[in-house]
Amino acid sequence: MGGAGREVGLEPNVMRERIIEKATRLFASLGYDGTPIQMIADAAGLDQDAVTDLVGDKREIYLTVMRETYLHTRAMYDSAFAAFTPDRAGVLLVVDRYLDFYIDHPEVPELWIHRWLSDAADITEVEALYLKPLRDRVKDVFRPIVRPGVDLDVTLEIIVWCVRGFVVGGMLTPSGELRGPRNTVYLQRFRAYLHQLVTRLLGLDG
Template sequence: MGQADGPESDKARERIIETASRLFASLGYDGTSAQTIADAAGLGIATVTELAGDKRDIYLTVMRRNYLATQAILDSAFTAFTPDRAGVLLVVDRFLDFYIDHPEVPELWIHRWLSDAADITGVEAQFLKPLRDRVNNAIQGIVSPDADVKVTTETIVWCVRGFVVGGMLTPEGEPHGPRNIVYLQRFRAYLHQLVTRLLGLDG
């Protein structure tokens, strides 16, 4: 049995991926070295490479895990989905709640907006497009004929990522994010209004 096999190796591999996810979300892929991941995980660089691969391999594992987690949330939402305004808002709420519970996911995607990991191509096509297509296809038939479903979906994602990561400014200029219940309720109400109007679901 090699070092990369067995329960202890599985635990170590999991620690590597979880550690890398936090570091990539905080520092970006380009700002995180394989040695930094190894040090933060409390392992030697050779062990990290044997158990999880090089930095690129680890990054793709992190992004795939986030994709699967998001897919699971959509699975749950679409189980209860109804082809009407309430069903669409259910999906939107589940997406918002998922990002609130896992802020590292929007942080990772925002880093890619800023050209982080630009040498790793195809990530959006592999891990974002299938999710977008699923949502777009589910709601296309129940919205106003002149609604631009694809742009609306992107707008929802932009808004939710921005709120979860950056928050909203108070009148005094202080940022408050989703941990502030007042601002969360205000943002959720606005998001419902935005979606309803852009998709023509208000009657």
């Protein structure tokens, strides 16, 4: 048993949301492999049995976190595609919404970067369940307007690598310091370059 127990007066759904929130932050910071379930319980102020009863074991918690991440990301795309126009401006709108979403929710790219590093390697279904549907949707929307011959699969991966890398790692300044998206100057520079990159890679520059 952990030490905290159930907090009196909290509804189960409130406790469940707290567990998922704390687990998300821990998995994003430490990775799945580096986060014992007791740490999640301690962060949520509950005992381990309560966590297991409400969400499940660590694997189930992780899959819940990744599904919640997927749902939030899908909602962002829903909003972006509702405003999409089949031209360069429409593509850049989607790219901007993607960048802004990651800036507002840095735990999302952090979770995926951990998977790049073979975190939770025994949980193999995550990409197929929660990444592929989103990527396929973007391809379906972009494909009719990109230049013929563009390898859309590779191009989208390059965009993802760039955005995740900037949001999580930042850019190196001439003096050797890292500046990320909270720095307005470097965010503007990155966004302008991202627009150029997307335009050229997708053949949207005329």
